[in-house]
Structures are given as C-alpha cells and as structure tokens.
Amino acid sequence: MADRKSVLITGTSSGxxxxxxxxxxxxxxxxxxxxxxPHPDDGGVERIAMDVCDDASVEAGLAAVHERVECLDGLxxxxxxxxxxxxEETSLERARAQMETNFFGVxxxxxxxxxxxxxxxxxxxxxxxxxxxxxPIPFQAHYSASKAAIESLAFALANEIAPSNLxxxxxxxxxxxxxxxxxxxxxxxxxxxxxAARLAASEKTIRxxxxxxxxxxxxxxxxxxxxxxxxxxxxxxxxxxxxxxxLGKRLLSDRRSLKTIRDHYGI
Numbered sequence: 001m002a003d004r005k006s007v008l009i010t011g012t013s014s015g016x017x018x019x020x021x022x023x024x025x026x027x028x029x030x031x032x033x034x035x036x037x038p039h040p041d042d043g044g045v046e047r048i049a050m051d052v053c054d055d056a057s058v059e060a061g062l063a064a065v066h067e068r069v070e071c072l073d074g075l076x077x078x079x080x081x082x083x084x085x086x087x088e089e090t091s092l093e094r095a096r097a098q099m100e101t102n103f104f105g106v107x108x109x110x111x112x113x114x115x116x117x118x119x120x121x122x123x124x125x126x127x128x129x130x131x132x133x134x135x136p137i138p139f140q141a142h143y144s145a146s147k148a149a150i151e152s153l154a155f156a157l158a159n160e161i162a163p164s165n166l167x168x169x170x171x172x173x174x175x176x177x178x179x180x181x182x183x184x185x186x187x188x189x190x191x192x193x194x195x196a197a198r199l200a201a202s203e204k205t206i207r208x209x210x211x212x213x214x215x216x217x218x219x220x221x222x223x224x225x226x227x228x229x230x231x232x233x234x235x236x237x238x239x240x241x242x243x244x245x246x247l248g249k250r251l252l253s254d255r256r257s258l259k260t261i262r263d264h265y266g267i
Contacts, residue, residue: 006030006069007124007227010052010109011079013039015178016128019216020076020223021045027224032065032072034079052079052105062112071116074124074227076171077106082143082180084203085187086195094185095142102146106153114157114166121165126226127154128219131174131237135245135257138265139195139202158234169226174239175213181206201266214239 007024011017012033021033025044034050041047046068050061065072080102083094106127117123132140133147154170161168186203193199222236237246248257 004028004030005073005227006032007074007076008032008034008048008065008072008109008113009076009078010034010050010105012045012047013037015180016173016176016216016219017076017078019220020078023217023220023224024227027228029074029227030069032068034061050109052108053100055108058108062109066116071120072113072123074126075110075113075117076126076128076223076227077109078128079105080128080146081183081185082140083185083187084139084199086139086193086199087141089190089193089195090142090187094187097185098142099146099149102143103149103153106150114161117166118161118164123166124227124232125157125166125168126171126223127168128171128173129154131172131239131241131245133172134249135241135261137202137206138261138267139199155234167226167232168234169232170235171219171222171226172235172237172242173219174237174241174245175209176219176239177210177213177215181210198267205265 007029009017009021009031012021013035017033021031022043022045025031031045032048033045034048036049036051038049039047048061048064049057051057083090083098085094110125114125117125127150129150130144130147132144133151136144151170154168158168190196219238222238226232226236248260252260
C-alpha cells in the first residue's frame with residue numbers, strides 16, 4: 001500500500017523488541033528490526049544488521065533502511081542491556097559499556113533519523129526507558145542511571161521540537177517477563193565482597209520477580225498506542241509497579257522512597 005507506515009525498532013532479536021516488531025507488522029506497518037547479528041526476514045519484519053555501539057554499523061544499517069524508504073514514520077530506540085554489581089566494585093570499563101549501549105547507542109540511531117523527520121516535519125520517536133530511571137534499583141545503579149538519562153533526553157528533546165509536528169514518547173517498563181536476566185552482565189560474584197549478602201538477596205528478588213511479571217505484549221501495547229494515537233502521551237509507564245512508582249514519587253519523601261526500595265529487594 002502506498003500509504004503504509006514504516007518504523008525502525010532497535011534490538012528486535014528477542015524480548016521487548018521482538019514483541020514490538022511483531023505487533024506493528026501485524027498492524028500493517030512496514031517494520032525494520034535491528035539486531036547485532038544478521039537474521040533472515042520473518043513475520044513481516046525486515047531484518048537489519050546493526051550494532052548500536054558502532055558508528056559504521058549504524059551508518060550502514062540506516063543506509064539499508066533508507067534505500068527502501070525515504071523517511072521513517074516511526075523510530076523505537078529499544079536496544080539495551082543491564083549490568084549488576086555495587087557502585088564501589090563495578091569497573092569503569094563495565095560502566096562505560098552500559099552507557100555506550102543504553103545512552104550513546106540511542107543517540108547514534110536517533111540523531112540522523114531525527115534530522116530526516118524534522119526536515120519532513122513528521123514522525124514519532126519512542127525512547128525505551130525504565131521505571132528504574134525514577135526508582136533506581138540497588139546494585140543496578142549504572143543501568144538505572146542510563147535509563148534516567150533516557151528520560152531526561154526524551155523530555156528535553158520534546159521541548160526542542162515542540163514547534164514541529166514531531167512527537168516524542170518515553171516508554172517506561174517495569175519488570176517484564178522476558179529474557180532480560182539471561183543477557184544481564186551479572187559480574188564475577190566475589191564471595192568476599194562486603195556487599196555479598198545484600199547482592200545475593202537483591203539478585204534473588206530480581207530473578208524471582210521476572211517470571212511473575214506480565215509478558216512483553218503489554219509493552220507492545222504501549223508502543224502501538226504511542227505510534228498510532230492522534231495525540232500520543234509523553235510518558236507510557238508499563239507494568240505492575242507503574243502506579244506505585246508514580247504515587248511514590250509524588251507522596252513519599254526521598255528517604256522513605258529509598259527505604260521502600262530496600263524493603264522490596266530484601267536488603
């Protein structure tokens with residue numbers, strides 16, 4: 001169809017990205033899904049090899065997309081991962097890798113597409129943050145910080161493009177039952193760490209909560225709404241914790257909020 005809308009979604013090899021890509025393809029969108037390793041097209045998703053941490057890979061991937069469509073109607077920056085460990089014991093190398101993917105990887109893809117959308121004065125930009133950006137997870141400080149950075153990026157960008165017909169939305173999942181923990185960088189797990197007992201307690205809570213959480217389709221719901229609504233929201237919190245995090249930020253002092261988080265993770 002000549003008026004078929006198109007969207008690029010990063011990080012679609014599994015989990016949230018796979019659910020988003022499948023959903024939008026089923027809704028009739030032309031979907032370009034990225035992953036670091038090449039995958040054959042399937043389920044109506046056109047696969048694009050792209051490592052968001054590599055300038056040349058992003059440039060080549062976007063060139064492949066723009067050979068097929070002149071300008072995208074939507075962009076969903078979803079690629080990311082998490083690292084686990086105390087602030088004190090996490091190396092700068094691991095911390096940099098976290099920010100390289102979760103923040104700078106977003107910018108590498110976002111900025112060239114934003115230029116094309118701005119010139120056309122049309123487009124939807126969705127940045128996938130996390131509720132941890134507002135309620136930081138103990139021993140996932142770097143992941144939480146990267147998602148807080150995405151929140152600030154989304155809202156600052158919304159102000160910058162306010163006079164245009166572009167829209168920015170922050171997709172903000174809580175715990176979702178995906179393979180996220182399987183690809184988590186859990187670190188070395190030093191039994192002599194002064195944080196060992198609390199690290200173990202927090203990890204136990206994290207590992208046990210994911211299977212009890214809603215599936216990735218609830219995040220795909222939010223993405224579909226943000227891409228298709230006449231007036232998309234700026235923020236789409238998703239998951240069981242969404243209401244509690246929002247209320248907590250409004251009603252609790254910072255000290256009480258941190259105590260509530262410690263209690264939740266058993267530390």
